[in-house]
Amino acid sequence: xxxxxxxxxxxxxxxxxxxxxxxxxxxxxxxxxWRRDQDPYKVWVSEIMLQQTRVDTVIPYFTSFxxxxxTIESLADANEEEVLKAWEGLGYYSxxxxxxxxxxxxxxxxxxxxxxxxxxxxxxxxxGPYTKGAxxxxxxxxPEPAVDGNVMRVLSRILSIWEDIAKPKARKTFEAATYxxxxxxxxxxxxxxxxxxxxxxxxxxxxxxxxxxxREHCSAFEEGVQTELPIKSKKKKPKPLQMAAAVLYDQNSxxxxxxxxxxxxxxxxxxxxxxxxxxxxxxxxxxxxxDYLQDEYDVKVELSELAGTVExxxxxxxxxxxxxxxxxxxxxxxxxxxxxxxELSKYAFPVSHxxxxxxxxxxxxxx
DNA sequence: CACGCGTGGCG
DNA sequence: TCGCCAAGCGT
Numbered sequence: 550x551x552x553x554x555x556x557x558x559x560x561x562x563x564x565x566x567x568x569x570x571x572x573x574x575x576x577x578x579x580x581x582x583w584r585r586d587q588d589p590y591k592v593w594v595s596e597i598m599l600q601q602t603r604v605d606t607v608i609p610y611f612t613s614f615x616x617x618x619x620t621i622e623s624l625a626d627a628n629e630e631e632v633l634k635a636w637e638g639l640g641y642y643s644x645x646x647x648x649x650x651x652x653x654x655x656x657x658x659x660x661x662x663x664x665x666x667x668x669x670x671x672x673x674x675x676x677g678p679y680t681k682g683a684x685x686x687x688x689x690x691x692p693e694p695a696v697d698g699n700v701m702r703v704l705s706r707i708l709s710i711w712e713d714i715a716k717p718k719a720r721k722t723f724e725a726a727t728y729x730x731x732x733x734x735x736x737x738x739x740x741x742x743x744x745x746x747x748x749x750x751x752x753x754x755x756x757x758x759x760x761x762x763x764r765e766h767c768s769a770f771e772e773g774v775q776t777e778l779p780i781k782s783k784k785k786k787p788k789p790l791q792m793a794a795a796v797l798y799d800q801n802s803x804x805x806x807x808x809x810x811x812x813x814x815x816x817x818x819x820x821x822x823x824x825x826x827x828x829x830x831x832x833x834x835x836x837x838x839x840d841y842l843q844d845e846y847d848v849k850v851e852l853s854e855l856a857g858t859v860e861x862x863x864x865x866x867x868x869x870x871x872x873x874x875x876x877x878x879x880x881x882x883x884x885x886x887x888x889x890x891x892e893l894s895k896y897a898f899p900v901s902h903x904x905x906x907x908x909x910x911x912x913x914x915x916x
Numbered sequence: 917c918a919c920g921c922g923t924g925g926c927g
Numbered sequence: 928t929c930g931c932c933a934a935g936c937g938t
Binding site: 602605643644716815861862863865899 | 918921924925
């Protein structure tokens with residue numbers, strides 16, 4: 550461990566800090582659906598959903614997901630399409646594909662019981678250092694660090710750690726500190742309390758230090774630098790791409806959709822056929838889309854004029870999608886699947902493609 | 917290590 | 928309007 554940090558921890562009133570933090574948590578913690586019991590499966594599902602996702606967003610998804618898949622076994626045996634549908638709109642879809650894969654592994658190799666050792670649980674797909682510590686501490690009361698963005702922010706202030714928390718190696722520093730600070734009597738409450746404090750009091754831009762149960766232990770507050778911490782380097786801007794998408798239909802009122810590849814962006818989700826446009830050619834977007842539909846799906850179409858646009862912002866890129874409608878003139882190849890509008894609700898789409906369908910539905914375009 | 921990987925909310 | 932997210936993980 551860093552010598553300076555070691556020095557800070559030696560002079561830190563650990564027991565008093567634990568006591569003040571945990572007592573605050575036990576009094577003030579929110580009544581969240583995944584805190585009703587310590588079922589390791591439910592703790593696991595909640596931790597995966599909460600990765601990079603707000604509590605308010607997760608709550609309805611968690612409730613309905615647990616209703617649909619109440620146990621390890623039910624999720625392991627579930628149809629993949631149905632599982633993706635339950636995640637539709639939550640984002641980071643590899644989370645749920647990895648979760649189902651890991652749950653199958655638990656069913657087959659661990660008798661359906663979530664393992665309770667760091668080694669075994671780390672081998673499960675989608676369970677990284679944070680989720681490992683969260684499940685072990687919250688479900689099994691094992692004193693392992695669960696270092697997320699909240700914990701790094703809170704501890705960077707408490708201990709005045711000026712390390713860039715955007716760098717992967719910073720997590721090591723905070724794990725080392727947490728090993729020293731964590732309550733051996735109640736590691737579950739301790740870890741959750743750090744995160745709860747980060748969510749409710751020790752917030753990123755304007756922390757409520759006057760309400761903080763541990764401000765007398767906080768180095769940054771003492772120095773008046775709480776808003777300078779944590780140090781976090783900037784991410785780079787997403788790169789904009791021009792896209793065109795087609796809502797295709799036939800004389801039987803079928804719509805034509807395509808399943809995305811099993812890896813990469815929005816893997817295994819469904820979409821309306823679309824193509825990235827080359828803005829350097831002389832061809833119009835509409836012409837490029839017609840050519841693409843012919844080349845990719847062997848389909849001839851009668852395409853409308855521009856019907857609308859949809860923007861889809863990812864963390865690393867932006868799709869600017871121009872929307873067209875089109876009647877198919879022949880039967881497309883098997884990569885384009887005809888479905889009725891009723892059947893659409895069984896397929897999981899990214900939000901941008903739900904918006905594309907909305908534009909189609911709300912238009913006065915007659916199918 | 918750097919980057920790919922979603923989405924909706926907020927100051 | 929727009930940057931910055933919010934309980935990260937896989938490669």
